[in-house]
Amino acid sequence: MDLKSNHTAPVLTDPAPINKSRLGGVHSSMLPYSRTACSAGLPGLLLTIPRKKTGILDDVRSSSWLDAMKSSSPPHKKITKVFNNDYALSDADVAYNTWLVKYPSAIASFEQIADHAKGKRIALFLDYDGTLSPIVDNPDCAFMSDAMRAVVKNVAKYFPTAIISGRSRDKVYDFVGLTELYYAGSHGMDIIGPVRQSISGDHPNCIRSTDEQGKEVSLFQPASEFLPMIDKVFRSLVEITNDIIGAKVENNKFCVSVHYRNVDEKNWNVVAQCVDDVLKDYPRLRLTHGRKVLEVRPVINWDKGKAVTFLLDSLDLSKCDDVLPIYVGDDRTDEDAFKVLRERNQGYGILVSSAPKESSADYSLRDPSEVMEFLKSLVACKKSYAL
Numbered sequence: 001m002d003l004k005s006n007h008t009a010p011v012l013t014d015p016a017p018i019n020k021s022r023l024g025g026v027h028s029s030m031l032p033y034s035r036t037a038c039s040a041g042l043p044g045l046l047l048t049i050p051r052k053k054t055g056i057l058d059d060v061r062s063s064s065w066l067d068a069m070k071s072s073s074p075p076h077k078k079i080t081k082v083f084n085n086d087y088a089l090s091d092a093d094v095a096y097n098t099w100l101v102k103y104p105s106a107i108a109s110f111e112q113i114a115d116h117a118k119g120k121r122i123a124l125f126l127d128y129d130g131t132l133s134p135i136v137d138n139p140d141c142a143f144m145s146d147a148m149r150a151v152v153k154n155v156a157k158y159f160p161t162a163i164i165s166g167r168s169r170d171k172v173y174d175f176v177g178l179t180e181l182y183y184a185g186s187h188g189m190d191i192i193g194p195v196r197q198s199i200s201g202d203h204p205n206c207i208r209s210t211d212e213q214g215k216e217v218s219l220f221q222p223a224s225e226f227l228p229m230i231d232k233v234f235r236s237l238v239e240i241t242n243d244i245i246g247a248k249v250e251n252n253k254f255c256v257s258v259h260y261r262n263v264d265e266k267n268w269n270v271v272a273q274c275v276d277d278v279l280k281d282y283p284r285l286r287l288t289h290g291r292k293v294l295e296v297r298p299v300i301n302w303d304k305g306k307a308v309t310f311l312l313d314s315l316d317l318s319k320c321d322d323v324l325p326i327y328v329g330d331d332r333t334d335e336d337a338f339k340v341l342r343e344r345n346q347g348y349g350i351l352v353s354s355a356p357k358e359s360s361a362d363y364s365l366r367d368p369s370e371v372m373e374f375l376k377s378l379v380a381c382k383k384s385y386a387l
């Protein structure tokens with residue numbers, strides 16, 4: 001698809017027919033398909049896609065998909081200047097402050113959190129992009145600051161800590177570079193955790209392995225059979241989006257990200273159309289979206305929430321009343337983890353957002369710098385024996 005030439009393809013000049021005929025209508029890949037066709041042969045991991053037009057697939061493929069793409073990252077904050085050096089609250093500030101009533105700042109509420117954590121064992125789960133590192137235009141340059149690295153290293157001395165990311169596990173490890181953490185890549189579909197006998201028995205895809213330091217670990221890859229398919233889809237997506245200026249396809253091992261952050265907004269529909277065109281041949285893959293990114297992933301019943309449960313099990317922290325899991329994340333995929341904590345009625349979900357968003361989290365933090373402050377407070381509190 002050549003977007004560089006001065007063509008008049010209807011896809012660019014008039015997005016409406018595309019919305020109606022392909023993305024908004026019942027696309028072949030949206031049609032209900034048989035369980036057999038979707039069966040990944042993984043007991044308990046089959047995800048049933050609803051027959052009705054609801055859920056994640058429709059989220060991206062319905063007529064509102066473009067709106068969803070537009071709203072997938074918070075807008076920049078506007079400050080209204082009044083006169084002299086006085087500033088008034090903008091509408092965005094007012095909306096944010098109202099939202100804070102429902103999702104109080106985890107910093108402002110720290111005493112309350114610490115009170116509840118007293119005598120409990122905290123387990124920390126941290127998302128990477130937008131949580132530990134600021135969102136940047138080039139996904140390959142989403143570096144974590146040395147200051148943040150030092151804080152995460154310190155926090156891991158006191159509490160078991162895991163990174164749960166949509167990135168491939170190797171890539172997120174390269175960014176974080178701390179051996180003292182547990183890592184779950186590909187939205188939890190690639191986990192390295194501690195060895196626990198019963199877990200190996202419970203999960204057929206969990207094997208024992210050794211990490212780079214020679215330490216025995218358990219490796220859990222519930223979507224391993226999708227690897228060749230994901231590779232193929234990655235290559236097709238690279239090819240089909242090759243001429244869309246700014247589009248970037250990232251191989252996250254068990255899932256693929258198609259970034260449109262740097263694509264001219266008038267071409268976002270073309271990006272979605274390309275992804276849709278490729279996916280129609282893959283009924284066992286589904287589409288979700290994050291912050292200016294479309295994410296292709298296997299249809300299995302596994303997500304960041306399941307990864308949290310898995311890691312708590314692996315850490316032998318699952319059936320204890322004295323455990324307080326805290327999950328900090330900024331993205332839609334983190335909502336699965338917030339929901340799990342809510343369902344367990346245990347621990348806290350903390351949403352990182354500088355703009356109001358509906359969430360299953362309990363608290364909020366504005367940005368990675370506030371995440372750093374919160375983590376520092378946890379350590380300070382632990383050191384002073386207040387936790």
Ligand SMILES: O=P(O)(O)OC[C@H]1O[C@H](O[C@H]2O[C@H](CO)[C@@H](O)[C@H](O)[C@H]2O)[C@H](O)[C@@H](O)[C@@H]1O
Pocket residue numbers: 127128129130134135136137138139140142164165166167250252257259261290291292293295331333
């Ligand atoms: O689960 P996460 O660790 O939050 O990963 C989610 C996606 O994060 C990355 O993309 C996002 O961050 C980029 C760098 O700041 C930004 O350019 C992009 O627009 C964001 O969507 C990562 O590149 C994706 O592969 C992850 O799925």
